[in-house]
Amino acid sequence: MIKLTRLNGEEFxxxxxxxxxxxxxxxxxxxxxxxxxxxxxxxxxxVVRRTVEFARLIRTFPRS
Numbered sequence: 001m002i003k004l005t006r007l008n009g010e011e012f013x014x015x016x017x018x019x020x021x022x023x024x025x026x027x028x029x030x031x032x033x034x035x036x037x038x039x040x041x042x043x044x045x046x047v048v049r050r051t052v053e054f055a056r057l058i059r060t061f062p063r064s
Contacts, residue, residue, distance in 0.1 A: 004040045
């Protein structure tokens with residue numbers, strides 16, 4: 001899950017695995033595989049950065 005911010009300042013979390021598209025037009029649109037679409041304050045590159053960070057976190061196995 002990653003935390004994003006709607007244009008009105010409301011924070012919400014989204015399952016990063018469901019992100020299908022992130023577009024800049026000039027606002028940042030996040031489209032999910034469910035066809036839901038959100039406009040967020042974060043830049044496209046920031047959404048991508050958070051998504052990659054999330055993917056690394058859940059795919060890293062703890063080492064003993």
